[in-house]
Amino acid sequence: MKIINRTLILETAEFLIEQQGMRKTSLSQVAKELGVSHAALYKYFANKEDLWTSLAFGWLNKELADVFHFDPRPYDSKVMLLHDWLWTLTESKKKAYDANQKMFKLYTTYIDNNPVVLNKHLHELKEKISELLHYSNDIDLSTVLEAFAVFSAPSFAHTWDSHLQERFEDVWKLMLPGLTRLLGEERG
Secondary structure, three states: OOOOOHHHHHHHHHHHHHHHOOOOOOHHHHHHHHOOOHHHHHHOOOOHHHHHHHHHHHHHHHHOHHHHOOOOOOOOOHHHHHHHHHHHHHHHHHHHHHHOHHHHHHHHHHHHOOHHHHHHHHHHHHHHHHHHHOOOOHHHHHHHHHHOHHHOOHHHHHHOOOOHHHHHHHHHHHHHHHHHHHOOOOOO
């Protein structure tokens, strides 16, 4: 029997998904492509959903590496840090969409249609903002993400045109007074 590992399974599944989509790809097909039994995959993944979730998060973490590894050290202002982090999130999602719309749609549709997976992604984004800003009010963090969702939520990808940054800055300017108060950077 062929020797497999988690990475090889993920790569094979990704290849098959790119060829035929998630709905048409089964664990049996992944196993067949690898030359192993269907049961051999269960050593690495509990079920098909576990495999798909691992694939989706692997793709998302790769595409959002700049977001999750954002360096706050150059910033004196929490407001400017938040601006640049939100823009990095926006840019990262747009680049992923532009690079491969088919895979972007496959993975983001999977994430958006699975509340547990979507909530995990949103929680990770809020955790990152909280860590960067040293701010922990979950409702406020959710509100910030919701206010800028049009720039990062996959359902709005069709609107990400050449005016994206201009529209982002317009929303930012509108939100700036409230964010300045929220983060305690009012001058006065």
